[in-house]
Amino acid sequence: MKTSVCKLLLILVLFSSHAFAQNNKTAKGFQAGAATSNITPKIGYSINGNMQDTKIRNIHDDIHARALVLDDGQTKLGFVVLDLCMVSRETLDKAKKRASEFTGIPVQNMMMSATHTHSAGTACGVFQSDPEPAYLDFLVERTADALIRAYENRAPAEIAWGVGKEETEVFNRRWYMKPGTPMPNPFGGQDQVKMNPGVENPNMLKPAGPIDPEVPSIYLKTLDGKPIAVLANYSLHYVGGTGNGEISADYYGAFAERIGDLIVNEKTKNDPPFVGIMSNGTSGDINNVNWPGKKTQSLAPYEKLRQVADKVAQASYSAIKDAPEQKNIILAAKQEEIRLGVRKPNAQEIKRAEAIVKKAAGPTMQSMEEIYARETLLMKDYPDQVDLILQVFKIGDLAITAIPAEVFVEIGLELKAKSPFKPTFNIELANGYNGYLPTAKHHKLGGYETWRARSSYLEETAADKILAVLLRLLNDHKANK
Numbered sequence: 004m005k006t007s008v009c010k011l012l013l014i015l016v017l018f019s020s021h022a023f024a025q026n027n028k029t030a031k032g033f034q035a036g037a038a039t040s041n042i043t044p045k046i047g048y049s050i051n052g053n054m055q056d057t058k059i060r061n062i063h064d065d066i067h068a069r070a071l072v073l074d075d076g077q078t079k080l081g082f083v084v085l086d087l088c089m090v091s092r093e094t095l096d097k098a099k100k101r102a103s104e105f106t107g108i109p110v111q112n113m114m115m116s117a118t119h120t121h122s123a124g125t126a127c128g129v130f131q132s133d134p135e136p137a138y139l140d141f142l143v144e145r146t147a148d149a150l151i152r153a154y155e156n157r158a159p160a161e162i163a164w165g166v167g168k169e170e171t172e173v174f175n176r177r178w179y180m181k182p183g184t185p186m187p188n189p190f191g192g193q194d195q196v197k198m199n200p201g202v203e204n205p206n207m208l209k210p211a212g213p214i215d216p217e218v219p220s221i222y223l224k225t226l227d228g229k230p231i232a233v234l235a236n237y238s239l240h241y242v243g244g245t246g247n248g249e250i251s252a253d254y255y256g257a258f259a260e261r262i263g264d265l266i267v268n269e270k271t272k273n274d275p276p277f278v279g280i281m282s283n284g285t286s287g288d289i290n291n292v293n294w295p296g297k298k299t300q301s302l303a304p305y306e307k308l309r310q311v312a313d314k315v316a317q318a319s320y321s322a323i324k325d326a327p328e329q330k331n332i333i334l335a336a337k338q339e340e341i342r343l344g345v346r347k348p349n350a351q352e353i354k355r356a357e358a359i360v361k362k363a364a365g366p367t368m369q370s371m372e373e374i375y376a377r378e379t380l381l382m383k384d385y386p387d388q389v390d391l392i393l394q395v396f397k398i399g400d401l402a403i404t405a406i407p408a409e410v411f412v413e414i415g416l417e418l419k420a421k422s423p424f425k426p427t428f429n430i431e432l433a434n435g436y437n438g439y440l441p442t443a444k445h446h447k448l449g450g451y452e453t454w455r456a457r458s459s460y461l462e463e464t465a466a467d468k469i470l471a472v473l474l475r476l477l478n479d480h481k482a483n484k
């Protein structure tokens with residue numbers, strides 16, 4: 004009898020000390036925090052996203068850095084999605100460094116990306132738009148601050164996810180055309196596919212690639228059910244239809260508002276407020292125009308992007324509203340740099356470009372030939388090789404990959420199919436900007452996205468090399484290596 008009591012006591016002591024140790028280790032359990040920071044540029048600054056520069060005349064809607072920090076008690080991950088067309092590695096490296104100094108989160112655990120709105124302030128030099136140095140300094144601070152604020156806002160949280168679908172708003176924009184259709188490129192040659200062939204063009208044959216209709220969505224809420232954030236992803240270049248010279252977050256901003264309307268009500272309003280985030284998936288060859296469809300009446304500015312935002316938000320909402328809570332989440336981050344070759348112009352191409360630029364009336368280059376001749380001369384001084392950051396984040400059984408380019412949809416579909424994590428999705432234009440990332444097959448077909456410029460210069464085998472690294476990192480995560 005005495006021995007059994009002793010044994011029982013011993014078991015109790017062992018059990019409670021074990022339980023205490025467990026509790027202590029994950030004292031706060033899983034936590035999440037979200038925040039936004041305004042990144043609206045000054046009126047008069049440059050807007051990029053076009054071949055010719057435009058200046059900001061008005062702000063239609065403020066643009067933001069939207070941040071989410073996840074914390075499993077051991078590891079913290081930070082994500083910031085910026086309402087920008089593209090943003091350079093230099094700017095993001097500085098923002099990460101600042102955010103790391105305040106939060107202690109290692110920079111390789113941070114992902115910062117651009118949405119690809121074409122109505123934002125210029126944050127890196129493309130075509131005839133160049134950034135204001137003062138705007139870049141402002142961006143560094145505001146981007147870092149979004150992440151720091153999300154970190155400070157952390158609270159015990161539940162996480163759930165689901166994959167929605169919206170297949171009516173994404174279209175492959177590269178088309179095979181009937182034999183004999185002229186498809187000139189600005190280098191004096193002919194392509195085999197045409198980007199944006201024109202609605203009701205009788206010479207269209209078939210799209211040169213697939214689409215990805217998925218809307219993966221991660222949902223964070225407090226332990227008493229108040230929505231903290233949704234991080235969603237969709238493979239759509241952008242929508243556009245914004246007012247001339249106006250700043251707007253495009254459908255990404257409208258999505259953030261709409262998903263909030265669907266999820267948050269008076270009773271579940273959180274303080275700090277809910278943050279909706281739409282990241283860009285793999286949309287290098289995908290846009291919002293139904294090329295084989297009928298010409299429709301043009302809509303008022305901002306109407307189309309609101310329609311798209313509503314549909315995508317509904318798809319995201321249906322995926323997460325009843326999604327089960329994911330428990331015992333373990334977070335992990337892997338980052339690797341890859342060195343890739345640059346497609347530089349040869350002596351003959353430089354000579355041709357020099358002649359075209361010399362003949363141009365200027366100072367603004369007007370024709371595609373002139374614009375690409377100017378780009379050829381700028382590419383002449385590019386380094387022979389560039390280093391790119393590739394990342395893979397593990398959030399329990401979900402994985403996120405990140406690539407600093409406008410990634411062709413085939414690459415995203417391959418990642419999703421081959422990844423050992425279900426779901427997996429990619430965030431493009433992340434951690435820098437290295438132009439379009441077509442597959443080797445698409446380089447052979449030519450077309451706008453392959454035309455050498457600061458918007459397309461990586462070696463033709465870049466996609467294969469990037470895929471190999473990302474799949475290896477995904478498998479390493481799976482094996483807990």
Ligand SMILES: [Zn+2]
Pocket residue numbers: 119240409
């Ligand atoms: Zn683009």
